[in-house]
Amino acid sequence: MSAAAVVMMLIAMAVLWGGLAVAIWNISRFRGEEPGSVQRDL
Amino acid sequence: MSQELDHAEQQRGGFSSRKVFILAAIGSAVGLGNIWRFPYVAYENGGGAFILPYLIALLTAGLPFLLLDYGLGHRYRGSAPLSFRRAHRAAEGLGWWQVGICFVIAVYYAAVIAWAARYAMFSFDKAWGDDPEGFLFGSYLQAGDPGVGLDFVSGVTVPLVLVWVAVLAMMVLGVQKGIGIASTIFIPILFVAFITLVVVALTLDGAATGLDALFSPDWSALTETSVWIAAYGQIFFSLSVGFGIMITYASYVGRRSDMTGSGLVVGFANSGFELLAGIGVFAALGFMATAAGVGVDEVATDGLGLAFIAFPAIINEAPAGALIGILFFGSLVVAGVTSLVSVIEVVISAVRDKFELTRVAASLAVGVPAALLSIVLLGTTTGVYVLDIVDHFINRFGILLVAVASMLALAWVFRRTGLLRDHLNRNGSVQLGRTWEVLISVVAPAALVFILVNELVDNLQVPYEGYPTWMLNTLGWGLAGAVLVLGFVAARLPWRETTPLEDPETIVTQDERSS
Numbered sequence: 001m002s003a004a005a006v007v008m009m010l011i012a013m014a015v016l017w018g019g020l021a022v023a024i025w026n027i028s029r030f031r032g033e034e035p036g037s038v039q040r041d042l
Numbered sequence: 043m044s045q046e047l048d049h050a051e052q053q054r055g056g057f058s059s060r061k062v063f064i065l066a067a068i069g070s071a072v073g074l075g076n077i078w079r080f081p082y083v084a085y086e087n088g089g090g091a092f093i094l095p096y097l098i099a100l101l102t103a104g105l106p107f108l109l110l111d112y113g114l115g116h117r118y119r120g121s122a123p124l125s126f127r128r129a130h131r132a133a134e135g136l137g138w139w140q141v142g143i144c145f146v147i148a149v150y151y152a153a154v155i156a157w158a159a160r161y162a163m164f165s166f167d168k169a170w171g172d173d174p175e176g177f178l179f180g181s182y183l184q185a186g187d188p189g190v191g192l193d194f195v196s197g198v199t200v201p202l203v204l205v206w207v208a209v210l211a212m213m214v215l216g217v218q219k220g221i222g223i224a225s226t227i228f229i230p231i232l233f234v235a236f237i238t239l240v241v242v243a244l245t246l247d248g249a250a251t252g253l254d255a256l257f258s259p260d261w262s263a264l265t266e267t268s269v270w271i272a273a274y275g276q277i278f279f280s281l282s283v284g285f286g287i288m289i290t291y292a293s294y295v296g297r298r299s300d301m302t303g304s305g306l307v308v309g310f311a312n313s314g315f316e317l318l319a320g321i322g323v324f325a326a327l328g329f330m331a332t333a334a335g336v337g338v339d340e341v342a343t344d345g346l347g348l349a350f351i352a353f354p355a356i357i358n359e360a361p362a363g364a365l366i367g368i369l370f371f372g373s374l375v376v377a378g379v380t381s382l383v384s385v386i387e388v389v390i391s392a393v394r395d396k397f398e399l400t401r402v403a404a405s406l407a408v409g410v411p412a413a414l415l416s417i418v419l420l421g422t423t424t425g426v427y428v429l430d431i432v433d434h435f436i437n438r439f440g441i442l443l444v445a446v447a448s449m450l451a452l453a454w455v456f457r458r459t460g461l462l463r464d465h466l467n468r469n470g471s472v473q474l475g476r477t478w479e480v481l482i483s484v485v486a487p488a489a490l491v492f493i494l495v496n497e498l499v500d501n502l503q504v505p506y507e508g509y510p511t512w513m514l515n516t517l518g519w520g521l522a523g524a525v526l527v528l529g530f531v532a533a534r535l536p537w538r539e540t541t542p543l544e545d546p547e548t549i550v551t552q553d554e555r556s557s
Binding site: 001002004005006007009011012013015016017019020023024026027030 | 258
């Protein structure tokens, strides 16, 4: 692989997989409120 | 009034937690397109440089549009037609238009899953032999001349029936016990299976050649309009936005859930999976090119050609080929089923809301006709042509058109974006500013209109794939037009008197004040 290809692959990984990691970290620290009484299927 | 609303919500069902909702939404977004479309689109449009327009499209159109769908479904707490109806009396037709599109997609999408399931079995003994293309269209699909016939192909019909039985079983079980539990099982399996596939593919000779072809940046491509169109198109089609799925799923989430944070997870999980697919697919294509002594450009392809012709050729040559086949086609089946479930749920949810049917009755009322149509139209020697035409036209002049129409209507005609922004911000971990409204009312629609006009001109100038005019006029233009017209006709049917049609948030607020 060329150096340019390696760099672009790493950037894509950092942005997309890093973005996912940050998004998961964000919702895990901000729990909000889960549904109290779950609307189960009747 | 609030009690009626609570009763209606309990009847509809819901996800037991935000985590289940996120997994279900990821299951919907991650579909066949992530695996067989993204890698080639990226390769064809600048390689490594494509990440720039792709990311801009994700942030300026994909995620904002996803959050618009979430806001609509979560605030108005109904299927697509009911949510639009509660947003504005005149908007209901948009929801039924989306329902019609989902019904059509479900009919043909199931066939591709059935093919993939059969090919997973074929992987054991490499039944396609040395000529995967001849095997696909000859021995397997037994494709005749383009048309609509009734010569059934058992190799397609039997797995198709099994796919529908499995999907209907999930639908009958309901939102949590069916869709929710299936998602919590299937999505981790999909990720583990695909990561394993990528690891195996990376060990093949020539994998680096494939990755080099995929990631080598062509910066000059960024000056081409077609590359930006491809980026916005990929993001739009990949995220399952604009045709009712995310509206429906968001209506099943607790009222105080964090929808903006959930949206970011779904959006980045979808794009992250696409990147993973790109690495796996091009590593395998690099191996294929190296083994054949040709360039990657000669073997790179997408869609059905990638899945059912290129991959069988790779499986023939690769060490542990059967393992690659099972992982690849198994991933297609799992990704396809979790997407199909979400597509058919749009229709079932709408029928339940409108006619106040039980879960089982609505699932059978929708699922049985869809399954029969699917088997009759796709389980035959002409099924591949029907699939190709319907898929091409309903994607462009169904999904794309209704997405643009609903976005423009909500922003400019019914003026609900401010309300939805406030709603999303109330419990959202990520606050949306005025920029979100600009993106959703100007930037995203402009990008999609540009794509739509380009597609319209292309399809009017050159008949798609040279199919007979009558097929294009009925299965293509005709079907896309029919779902539009039928959608607005369905909107004229009256709701049951017991169905609350007011904004649920207003009802809850009034009740809290009066108590």
